[in-house]
Amino acid sequence: MDRIPILKLGDSLxxxxxxxxxxxxxxxxxxxxxxxxVATGARGVVIDISxxxxxxxxxxxxxAGIADMSRILDAxxxxxxxxxxxxxTLVELGLTLPGVRTALSLEQGMATLDRxxxxxxxxxxxxDADDLTDNPGN
Amino acid sequence: xxxxxxxxxxxxxxxxxxxxxEPVADPGRQLLARLxxxxxxxxxxxxVQRQLANGAYRSGRVSEAEVRSESTVLLAAMxxxxxxxxxxxxxxxxxLAALLGSMSADRARQGYTPSETAVAVFSLKDAxxxxxxEAYADDLAVLADAVRAMNAIVDGMGLQTFEAYTAGRExxxxxxxxxxxxxxxxxxxxxxxxxxxxxxGTLDSGRSQTVMENLLQAIVDTGSQIAIIDITGVPMVxxxxxxxxxxxxxxxxxxxxDCIISGIRPQxxxxxxxxxVELGTVVTKATLADAFKVALRRVGADLSAVAGR
Numbered sequence: 001m002d003r004i005p006i007l008k009l010g011d012s013l014x015x016x017x018x019x020x021x022x023x024x025x026x027x028x029x030x031x032x033x034x035x036x037x038v039a040t041g042a043r044g045v046v047i048d049i050s051x052x053x054x055x056x057x058x059x060x061x062x063x064a065g066i067a068d069m070s071r072i073l074d075a076x077x078x079x080x081x082x083x084x085x086x087x088x089t090l091v092e093l094g095l096t097l098p099g100v101r102t103a104l105s106l107e108q109g110m111a112t113l114d115r116x117x118x119x120x121x122x123x124x125x126x127x128d129a130d131d132l133t134d135n136p137g138n
Numbered sequence: 139x140x141x142x143x144x145x146x147x148x149x150x151x152x153x154x155x156x157x158x159x160e161p162v163a164d165p166g167r168q169l170l171a172r173l174x175x176x177x178x179x180x181x182x183x184x185x186v187q188r189q190l191a192n193g194a195y196r197s198g199r200v201s202e203a204e205v206r207s208e209s210t211v212l213l214a215a216m217x218x219x220x221x222x223x224x225x226x227x228x229x230x231x232x233x234l235a236a237l238l239g240s241m242s243a244d245r246a247r248q249g250y251t252p253s254e255t256a257v258a259v260f261s262l263k264d265a266x267x268x269x270x271x272e273a274y275a276d277d278l279a280v281l282a283d284a285v286r287a288m289n290a291i292v293d294g295m296g297l298q299t300f301e302a303y304t305a306g307r308e309x310x311x312x313x314x315x316x317x318x319x320x321x322x323x324x325x326x327x328x329x330x331x332x333x334x335x336x337x338x339g340t341l342d343s344g345r346s347q348t349v350m351e352n353l354l355q356a357i358v359d360t361g362s363q364i365a366i367i368d369i370t371g372v373p374m375v376x377x378x379x380x381x382x383x384x385x386x387x388x389x390x391x392x393x394x395x396d397c398i399i400s401g402i403r404p405q406x407x408x409x410x411x412x413x414x415v416e417l418g419t420v421v422t423k424a425t426l427a428d429a430f431k432v433a434l435r436r437v438g439a440d441l442s443a444v445a446g447r
Contacts, residue, residue, distance in 0.1 A: 080394060084354030087389040096388040103394035104361055 004029045006036050012044035012113055013037065013075075014106075018051040026062045033066060037073045043120075044113040045070050048106055050081025060095035067100040076116050077101065080109035166287030167220065169280060170266075174217045177269055184265035185209050189258050212237060213262075216295065228291045230298075238295055239302035252303040259296040263288065323349045325356035328430060331437040333362045336401075336426075338371030346382035350389055357395050364433040365390050368426045370401030380415040387420045396421070396436065400429035 004025065007014040013036055015029065033045065047063065067077040078101045090097065101116070103109035174181065186206050219231035228234065238259070245255040266288050274281045323345065328334050333356050335349055353365055367386065372379065387397040400423040402410075410417075423429040434441060 079392075082393050084351065084358060084389075084393065087354055087392040088350060090392055091385045091389045097392060102392055104357070104363065105394075108363070108394065 016048040045077045078109040166283030169284040188261040238298040242299040242302040256296045332364045332433045334366040336368045350386045368401040398429045
């Protein structure tokens with residue numbers, strides 16, 4: 001495989017990474033994705049890495065990079081389906097990906113994206129699950 | 139190295155343990171081996187007497203017959219090991235070491251301290267010296283050789299009992315540690331989409347790794363969006379523990395779930411601030427109840443009091 005397919009789903013783009021990603025492939029994915037965001041005017045990007053069980057710091061940086069670049073192009077990125085071993089590895093590498101939204105599954109990722117985009121449309125600032133912190137009953 | 143039998147003793151085997159010729163050239167060892175062949179009964183008698191004279195046996199935990207049979211077996215094993223042993227390590231002989239190990243374990247079960255066991259073995263020295271003295275008093279050079287060889291062997295045997303004792307203890311500790319680790323990190327499902335880990339006891343690197351792995355796996359298995367880490371039972375939070383908690387929270391977030399840390403006691407909150415520990419963006423709640431309430435709201439469930447209660 002010399003190219004990772006990017007699927008359009010509503011106003012979101014869906015990328016499923018199912019093979020071990022090489023540096024060249026990653027660079028190409030970034031190029032393709034940015035072009036597609038601009039071409040389709042997509043507002044969200046969902047990256048499914050549930051098939052990935054091996055990551056390195058490069059992979060972590062790539063995910064963070066895609067999120068940052070997409071944000072500049074006014075699209076939100078959600079990484080879904082990260083496996084426990086991958087999460088532990090990234091944390092041990094010191095890559096906590098603070099700018100990247102995450103979700104357990106593709107379904108929840110799409111829901112998160114919908115919520116974020118809806119909040120953005122109504123003028124709310126981030127629409128993230130910040131309701132953990134405000135607790136009027138306390 | 140044919141030495142004439144001293145004191146007129148015939149060089150004849152004594153007792154059942156007739157052994158092949160000594161492969162070792164050490165004159166002291168040879169002499170010792172011959173002494174054991176010729177006067178094993180005498181040595182045994184002296185040894186048993188000395189063991190019984192030791193304080194440990196006066197309490198009547200072990201009968202004389204038991205001591206005698208045990209000593210007989212040990213002495214025979216030692217003799218066999220000396221016959222087999224090519225190098226210096228008689229006490230490292232597998233059979234003898236196994237015997238000493240089981241002796242050490244038996245005694246430990248009966249409530250003897252490892253020192254008492256070692257003293258019992260060391261009293262063999264005394265017995266051997268007495269018999270050697272009696273047999274070879276006229277040849278001091280030979281006697282010194284034999285005593286030197288005997289010292290090395292019996293010291294090694296005494297140390298073996300110690301080693302076996304420590305190894306036994308270590309095995310017990312390891313298995314306890316393992317079961318503690320398994321017991322101490324349960325992940326409980328509180329609600330659909332909410333899991334919690336009540337942490338009890340000190341968090342070290344090994345444990346926090348287990349906690350992290352268990353929690354992340356539980357998140358995947360249950361598809362939970364919220365993970366609550368309750369540290370009510372953690373006696374002390376220092377920078378290292380905080381680091382572990384932050385890592386777990388970060389990994390949880392990467393998986394796509396939210397992490398709440400609850401059960402921070404007042405003193406711990408104070409300590410954390412004094413230490414300059416920052417939990418950053420991790421949500422913290424004072425009690426598990428508070429955290430649960432927030433988590434319920436987050437997954438779309440609601441709590442309401444039933445009227446009239």
